[in-house]
Amino acid sequence: MIIYKEDYHQISIIEVAERCGIRLKYKDSGTEIRCWCPFCSRDRGQPTASLNQAKGLFHCFRCGEGCNALSLFAKIYGIDNRQAYRELAQHAA
């Protein structure tokens, strides 16, 4: 059994978002970055979601979707967390 916890915390939520093609709004500074939700808003209107760099979490205020870097990647590509981890780990180095 492999423990993923340690490793996937090193995967930046911002990097994952960029790899997934999520549009970020860099106007805001600090740990929270506003972005467009890949599950409900896409690129339309105002950004409805945010990325918390410190906690490594994605959260959408409109559809309520919330996930960490790993599950965000997994959900967008329709794969499970294990596959997502492999994908991300390959490119992490």
Ligand SMILES: [Zn+2]
């Ligand atoms: Zn949403």
